[in-house]
Amino acid sequence: MLQQNQSATYGIRLSSERHAILLAAIAIYFIVNFLARMALPGNLELDEAEQSYFSQWLMAGYSSQPPLYNWLQYATVQLFGLSLASLSALKNLILFSAYVFYFLAAREVMRDRQVAAIATLGLLTIPQVAFEAQRDLSHTVATIFTASLFLYAFLRTVRRPSISSFLLLGLATGVGVIAKYNFVLLPAAAFLAILSDAKWRPRLFDWRLLLAGVIALVIVAPHALWLVDHISAASAHTMRKLTGSGGAPALAMLNGLGSLALASLGFGGLTLALFALTHREKLPAIFRARSDWTRLTGRILIFALGLIVLMILFGGVEKVRDRWLTPILILLPLYLALKIDAAAPNLQPEMRRIWAIAIALMVLIPTLLLGRVATASLTGLYQYPNYPFASMAEEVRPQVTSAPTLVVTLDTHMAGNLRLHLQPVPVLALSTPAGLKPPPTPEHQRILFAWRSAADGTSAGLPQKFEQYLQERGMKADASQIRAVTLPYAYGRAGDEYHFAYAVFDIGH
Known part of the structure; x- marks a missing residue:
């Protein structure tokens, strides 16, 4: 026994x-x-960027997905920063x-x-x-x-x-x-x-x-x-x-x-x-x-x-x-x-x-x-962390720090990346599902629009959604404000570059 x-x-x-x-x-x-x-480089994947973007707010709902992960991410950011x-x-x-x-x-x-x-x-x-x-x-x-x-x-x-x-x-x-x-x-x-x-x-x-x-x-x-x-x-x-x-x-x-x-x-x-x-x-x-x-x-x-x-x-x-x-x-x-x-x-x-x-x-x-x-320099296959969002943020930093600025993008991927690298500057994405109101943004004196562009991005003009955003605020689009940015990929091949564009509008001018 x-x-x-x-x-x-x-x-x-x-x-x-x-x-x-x-x-x-x-x-x-x-x-x-x-x-x-x-x-890996500090450029975010799609869902990482979405969490970075939505961590600006605590809401009962955000988009087409339920909010549990958003709430957990919001709490984490409040405790430890983004x-x-x-x-x-x-x-x-x-x-x-x-x-x-x-x-x-x-x-x-x-x-x-x-x-x-x-x-x-x-x-x-x-x-x-x-x-x-x-x-x-x-x-x-x-x-x-x-x-x-x-x-x-x-x-x-x-x-x-x-x-x-x-x-x-x-x-x-x-x-x-x-x-x-x-x-x-x-x-x-x-x-x-x-x-x-x-x-x-x-x-x-x-x-x-x-x-x-x-x-x-x-x-x-x-x-x-x-x-x-x-x-x-x-x-x-x-x-x-x-x-x-x-x-x-x-x-x-x-x-x-x-x-x-x-x-x-x-x-x-x-x-x-x-x-x-x-x-x-x-x-x-x-x-x-x-x-x-x-x-x-x-x-x-x-x-x-x-x-x-x-x-x-x-x-x-x-x-x-x-x-x-x-x-x-x-x-x-x-x-x-x-x-x-x-x-x-x-x-x-x-x-x-x-x-x-x-x-x-x-x-x-x-x-x-x-x-x-x-291995992107060997394969030529670029993943989202290879995209030069951190470098783009450095490019526009002087514009967003010289006056209270709201950064506006077309999608949450760019918004989340710029939010990470430009914090505490507020960021807004215009890709909100139809029927959902955009999240609230603080008072600002300047709007910086940022978007992906072709190699000749300046000739395309301001994207239509940005023009509508300005019109709703009684402002006019000005193509002369557009600046094209060409940046190398992280771990990229020599000569391989990614193209961005941005435009700055001071409210009231």
């Missing part, structure tokens, strides 16, 4: 040590990604937290705690989670986190319900909805999976579920009230991405189902292949293995994909992108790990392979993120 107790204690200690190693490795991985981003470090650190902290909650979710339902590591490391095999989220995503990054948090809260509530687990479930659901609208498919599919399972169905009649609902509603309410007044403007951009050109219904359905199949393969294909490779000797046993948890998670996947199929058949959805499946198919590594756990194999040889693949990916991903920008 004593020997059994000692063996159990040793097993728990060994398991805890392995889990500590896992979390330490993941933490180091995200620190390396942060350092890799800091080593910088490349505060933009990248927030992203990597959110992603690290997502891996931690995914690990906790897996540990909640695994018989063999080693398999929780398999599930967690499986996130590295999803391109949209491992690479794209690091390259340039924000709202999807928030969705990765909230989906992981939801899975932990949901599985904990199903396995060992308590007031705290239900409150956490409500919190996860609420923040998920304001992270990205397609997140609602995950709790909807989870509800249907519970409803269809006789063993777990009583959880739906627990009075504490009402507490979860109240918490979720309180979190969602500020943005929901904003959305009621802006539903058309907020949804138009997303619907353009999802729907087609209004052709034959049968063809639209085929296009939708085909795009769903391709998106699913693009999202989970590598994960399936690598799981099959690392467990190749035991695939038949793993395929046949069943448990209560494989049944539940498998049904969540089926119901979630089924809801998308209904949207294709009856909602006109024709273009499903792999990134749009994030809150659904992020469940895939957990489901596969549960199948492995149900088969109860000896995992020693597989764990060595899994760690080898994971370490290779942890090295490969930051290397690719660095290489795609740093």
Whole structure:
């Protein structure tokens, strides 16, 4: 008996040590990604620039995406200031937290705690989670986190319900909805999976579920009230991405189902292949293995994909992108790990392979993120961090510091970059979706318009949106005010240059 107790204690200690190693490795991985981003030029990617731009305001809604990430970025900027470090650190902290909650979710339902590591490391095999989220995503990054948090809260509530687990479930659901609208498919599919399972169905009649609902509603309410007044403007951009050109219904359905199949393969294909490779000797046993948890998670996947199929058949959805499946198919590594756990194999040889693949990916991903920008002089392929926004900011700095100035651009990408490099000068982008009012700007005595131009940018005149902006303020456009700027790319080839233009107008002159 004593020997059994000692063996159990040793097993728990060994398991805890392995889990500590896992979390330490993941933490180091995200620190390396942060350092890799800091080593690149301070010119921002699309989503980074959008966050830089919107960090000027705290609002209930911003554009076609819900505001969770914007709120987190605003708070970060208020605490630490706006910088490349505060933009990248927030992203990597959110992603690290997502891996931690995914690990906790897996540990909640695994018989063999080693398999929780398999599930967690499986996130590295999803391109949209491992690479794209690091390259340039924000709202999807928030969705990765909230989906992981939801899975932990949901599985904990199903396995060992308590007031705290239900409150956490409500919190996860609420923040998920304001992270990205397609997140609602995950709790909807989870509800249907519970409803269809006789063993777990009583959880739906627990009075504490009402507490979860109240918490979720309180979190969602500020943005929901904003959305009621802006539903058309907020949804138009997303619907353009999802729907087609209004052709034959049968063809639209085929296009939708085909795009769903391709998106699913693009999202989970590598994960399936690598799981099959690392467990190749035991695939038949793993395929046949069943448990209560494989049944539940498998049904969540089926119901979630089924809801998308209904949207294709009856909602006109024709273009499903792999990134749009994030809150659904992020469940895939957990489901596969549960199948492995149900088969109860000896995992020693597989764990060595899994760690080898994971370490290779942890090295490969930051290397690719660095290489795609740093090798531009060799490839001639320029990424957004190669664009010379920092140099442009230095070019116009004397104009914006000699009088209170508002910088006006056509899009949030340039606006966010100039906001980063010219702060505290306020910046406004005129690409606000139709129906949404531009955010408020402080009093100013000068307007500086900035835009991308062709090599002969001065001959094109002031863009029409800028002319309209001046007319609304009783001012006239003057082409003589336009200045063309030609600047080299960061890490660019000799002779390769990017072209900007700007124009300055003093109010009242």
